[in-house]
Amino acid sequence: MTDLHPFDDAIALTRLDHGTLRGTTSTAYANIAGPFGGTTAATMLRAVLDDDGRSGDPVALTVNFCGAMREGEFDISARMQRTGKYTQHWSVELTQEGTVLTTASVVCGQRSGGFSHQSAAMPEAPAPECCARLATAGRMNWLERYDFRFVEGAPVYAAVPFAEPAGSRSLMWVSDLPERPLDYLSLAALSDTFFLRLVHVRGTLAPMGTVSLTTYFHATPGELVAQSSAPLLGVAEGSRFHANFHDQQMELWGENGRLLATGAQVVWFKE
Numbered sequence: 001m002t003d004l005h006p007f008d009d010a011i012a013l014t015r016l017d018h019g020t021l022r023g024t025t026s027t028a029y030a031n032i033a034g035p036f037g038g039t040t041a042a043t044m045l046r047a048v049l050d051d052d053g054r055s056g057d058p059v060a061l062t063v064n065f066c067g068a069m070r071e072g073e074f075d076i077s078a079r080m081q082r083t084g085k086y087t088q089h090w091s092v093e094l095t096q097e098g099t100v101l102t103t104a105s106v107v108c109g110q111r112s113g114g115f116s117h118q119s120a121a122m123p124e125a126p127a128p129e130c131c132a133r134l135a136t137a138g139r140m141n142w143l144e145r146y147d148f149r150f151v152e153g154a155p156v157y158a159a160v161p162f163a164e165p166a167g168s169r170s171l172m173w174v175s176d177l178p179e180r181p182l183d184y185l186s187l188a189a190l191s192d193t194f195f196l197r198l199v200h201v202r203g204t205l206a207p208m209g210t211v212s213l214t215t216y217f218h219a220t221p222g223e224l225v226a227q228s229s230a231p232l233l234g235v236a237e238g239s240r241f242h243a244n245f246h247d248q249q250m251e252l253w254g255e256n257g258r259l260l261a262t263g264a265q266v267v268w269f270k271e
Contacts, residue, residue: 005180006145007189010035011043013050013076021047021076025069029142034069036142037210038189044092044104045188047078054080055088056108057221058184062214067101069094074101086110111220122257125151128173128231146193147231149173155195158203168197168248169237179229182254184217187224190232190252191215191263197238197248198269208269211245215263219254227254244271 004012010026023043029036041063048054074096081089087109094102125131131149153170174193180186196208219227236250245268252261 005176005178007039007042007176007180007186010039011046011185013043013046016075019077021050021078022073023076024073025071027071027141029145030071031140031142033209034071036140036145036189036192037063037065037213038192039142040065040069040094040102041104041192041213041215042185042189044076044094044102045106046185047076047092048090048106048108049184051078051080051090054090054108055083056086056110058106058188058217059087059109060107060214060216061104061188062212063102063104064212065102065210067099068209069096069101072096078106118257118259120251120259122233122253122259123171123235125171125173125233128175131173145177146190147173147175147177148193149231153200155199156203157199157205161202161204165201165241166203167237168201169235170194170200171233171235173231174234175229175231181229182224182227182232184219184224187217187219187252187261188215190234191250191261192265194234194236194248194250196267196269197236198241198246198267201238201241206269206271208267211266211268213263213265215261217261219258219260223254223258223260227258227260230255232260241269244268 006028010029013021025035029039078092090106092104134148136143151171233253238248249264254260
């Protein structure tokens with residue numbers, strides 16, 4: 001017997017008699033308020049992947065964070081909206097004490113061999129072992145569940161905002177701690193491991209939070225197996241910070257220059 005990985009414990013679900021799934025927040029992935037959004041996103045995806053009616057592999061996941069979750073139990077319901085020959089569409093809701101706190105849409109698709117072309121090129125970066133691990137002890141719990149190794153754009157925390165906005169781009173290696181073979185669930189969570197771009201641009205922690213997170217899965221199951229637990233190379237940047245919201249885009253790259261996932265999110269911040 002081996003101990004359950006902290007990530008798998010955090011996204012575990014139990015099916016209740018009436019079809020609802022029940023989970024419990026994990027202190028190992030605690031954020032400033034509520035759980036790390038990446039584990040919430042992965043849990044929403046798991047509700048679909050574990051359903052007997054699911055067909056195909058994840059293609060797209062959009063998670064809308066409607067309100068802060070408290071520590072404790074929560075319920076998830078997943079409903080298949082439509083199944084076609086090649087795609088399947090799901091709606092997912094997470095509630096606590098009858099209040100909807102998170103919604104999601106999941107698209108699964110049938111993948112097959114055929115035409116393949118990747119126009120994007122993996123950014124150049126030194127090997128992960130050549131980059132220093134980011135010190136995360138004493139900060140938010142979820143940060144200690146990942147190995148961050150920044151190539152460029154590491155966060156710099158200042159007492160007051162920078163006099164002039166800094167660049168928003170970051171390039172980093174990231175992997176689970178402890179190591180865990182990559183699958184669609186962990187890939188969904190890793191897509192949310194990029195620090196909010198406002199921290200990089202201003203250097204301070206203002207009240208802020210992700211409102212909506214979308215991840216597009218390009219990896220096939222075989223590519224995830226080939227990646228195993230090796231670090232992913234991630235790049236993220238934002239385009240505009242304005243009127244209490246900002247965007248950010250991300251890419252996650254794997255072995256042999258394969259683009260495994262892309263995505264975007266919109267973030268609210270208090271000015």
